[in-house]
Amino acid sequence: MDWPVFRLDELFDIARGGSPRPIKSYLTNDDDGVNWIKISDASASGKYITETKEKIRPEGISKSRLVRKGDFLLSNSMSFGRPYIMGTDGCIHDGWLVLSPKSDRMDQDFLFYLLGSPTVFSQFDRLAAGSTVRNLNISLVSGVKVPLPSLEEQKRIVAVLDEAFADIEKTQELTEQNLKNARELYDSYLHQMLSPKASGWKRYRLGELCVFENGDRGKNYPSRSNFVSEGIAFINAGHIDNGQLELNEMNYITEANFNRLGRGKVRKGDILFCLRGSLGKFAVIENEMRGAIASSLVILRPNSLLKGNLLLHYLRSKNCSDMIRKYAGGAAQPNLGAKDLAKFEICIPDQTEQEAVSKSLDKLLSYIDILEDVYREKFRSISILKTSILQQAFKFS
Numbered sequence: 483m484d485w486p487v488f489r490l491d492e493l494f495d496i497a498r499g500g501s502p503r504p505i506k507s508y509l510t511n512d513d514d515g516v517n518w519i520k521i522s523d524a525s526a527s528g529k530y531i532t533e534t535k536e537k538i539r540p541e542g543i544s545k546s547r548l549v550r551k552g553d554f555l556l557s558n559s560m561s562f563g564r565p566y567i568m569g570t571d572g573c574i575h576d577g578w579l580v581l582s583p584k585s586d587r588m589d590q591d592f593l594f595y596l597l598g599s600p601t602v603f604s605q606f607d608r609l610a611a612g613s614t615v616r617n618l619n620i621s622l623v624s625g626v627k628v629p630l631p632s633l634e635e636q637k638r639i640v641a642v643l644d645e646a647f648a649d650i651e652k653t654q655e656l657t658e659q660n661l662k663n664a665r666e667l668y669d670s671y672l673h674q675m676l677s678p679k680a681s682g683w684k685r686y687r688l689g690e691l692c693v694f695e696n697g698d699r700g701k702n703y704p705s706r707s708n709f710v711s712e713g714i715a716f717i718n719a720g721h722i723d724n725g726q727l728e729l730n731e732m733n734y735i736t737e738a739n740f741n742r743l744g745r746g747k748v749r750k751g752d753i754l755f756c757l758r759g760s761l762g763k764f765a766v767i768e769n770e771m772r773g774a775i776a777s778s779l780v781i782l783r784p785n786s787l788l789k790g791n792l793l794l795h796y797l798r799s800k801n802c803s804d805m806i807r808k809y810a811g812g813a814a815q816p817n818l819g820a821k822d823l824a825k826f827e828i829c830i831p832d833q834t835e836q837e838a839v840s841k842s843l844d845k846l847l848s849y850i851d852i853l854e855d856v857y858r859e860k861f862r863s864i865s866i867l868k869t870s871i872l873q874q875a876f877k878f879s
Contacts, residue, residue, distance in 0.1 A: 485631045491624035493588065494581035498558070498620055499574030502545035508538040516540055517572025519549070521557055524566050529594060531555065532569035546573035547580060552590065554581040554597060558618040563606035565597035579623060592636035595643055596628055599872040629876060639875060646871055654864050661857045668850045672799045675839060676829060683831050689824030691788050695781040696820055697746030697774060704735045714740040715773030717748070719756045722765040722779075725794070727754070735774070746775045753782040753793065758817040762806050764797050780820045789833050790840025795847075796828050 490496065502508045509518070515537030523534045538546070549555065553568045556579040567590060574580060583593070596602060609622040631639070697703070704716055713734035721728050740747075748754070750770050756763040758778045767773075775781060784793050796802055805826040810816040830836060 485629040487627050487629050489624060490626045490628060494583055496620050496623055497547055497580050499547040499576050499578040499580065500545060501575040502538065502542040508542040510537055510539045514540060516543060517570055519572045519574045519578065521577055530567050530569035534572060538573060543573055548573055549580045554593065556581060556618065556623065562610060562618050563603050565594055567594055579618060579620065587633050589633060589636040589640055591640045595872060596876055599876040600869055601873065601876040602626060602628060643875060650864060650868060657857055657860050661854060664850050664853045668846055669800060671846060672795055672843060673801060675843065676796055676799050676801050683829045685827055685829050687824060688826045688828060691785060693783040693785065694820040694824060695745055697777050697779065698743040699777050702742040704739050708735055708739055709733050710736055713737065715771065716776065717754060717773050717779065718776035719759050719763060719778040722754060722756060722763045725765060727765045727767065740774060743774050746781065748773045748775065748781065754779050755782055755823065757819065761810055761816055761818060762802065766794065780823065789836040791844055792830060792836050792840045795843045801828065802826065
């Protein structure tokens with residue numbers, strides 16, 4: 483392409499945000515508060531930042547950086563280099579860079595596509611690669627080079643890209659809806675199966691179907707200073723993900739610390755249930771292992787009245803969610819105790835029918851898992867397609 487190439491500092495005034503400190507002293511709910519723009523106010527796929535979760539007092543403006551509607555923001559740390567267009571005014575902290583266009587010969591939507599393209603990001607990535615903490619600063623961003631055609635050509639390119647991305651977004655929305663429908667199918671069937679039956683199904687409390695075991699919360703409870711790089715697993719709520727135990731970030735304690743614990747030691751087949759924070763998360767100990775639980779968890783050990791994976795399906799169900807709300811929903815910081823969990827109600831058939839119901843639910847869940855894998859791959863393909871389109875649109879040497 484025969485387009486002139488400019489440094490970003492030739493096209494924009496570039497500045498870094500700042501934070502009044504301590505920030506808690508400046509946060510306010512008053513009507514005259516100024517929008518306080520945080521990374522969490524921007525969605526990964528969004529284009530504009532139009533509102534914020536927090537505001538600061540007007541006197542904080544002089545200690546921060548005020549940005550205006552139409553300015554571009556770049557995240558300069560974490561997922562750095564992601565552009566957003568300001569749809570409102572506000573102040574930014576030092577996790578942002580603001581790029582204010584120097585002239586009106588640049589189309590805003592063209593700049594958004596350009597700044598989000600591989601052409602620009604590859605330069606950000608290369609410039610930040612040598613630093614210990616990968617982030618951007620004014621000096622690095624200033625030297626990034628971009629092609630800039632005439633305003634008429636910019637508008638033509640935007641029209642083409644808008645049309646292409648509109649079709650892609652429709653495909654993505656349809657894919658997301660299909661995934662949601664698949665999950666709702668499982669949830670609906672699960673709720674129907676585990677709800678009270680007219681005959682043949684008996685109502686129990688979990689305390690009648692399981693043994694509950696808390697962790698050892700006494701003087702022998704391990705502190706962070708007791709953790710070691712290798713040893714016996716000390717499991718907390720953060721190690722539970724989607725019904726499984728996540729071992730990559732596991733904490734470990736020594737054999738001596740483990741032996742001092744009087745309870746809360748896991749066995750194969752145990753279900754670990756989260757009592758605080760992310761209430762209702764659970765994981766199954768599928769293999770023989772040595773480990774102990776933190777105080778945020780409780781062990782459920784099903785007794786002989788339960789067959790198959792029926793209890794696991796119950797823990798995923800709306801029926802269980804309703805019980806969580808009933809016993810923990812009113813607290814400022816919701817939490818449960820093992821005694822509360824023991825009161826949860828579940829309807830189950832006799833043991834012969836339990837096996838059949840469990841297998842039916844297992845099969846449906848496996849289909850849902852396959853569908854989710856298919857849709858995740860489709861999302862990945864959509865993301866690759868978006869990147870490819872932008873790469874071709876702004877490729878230059």
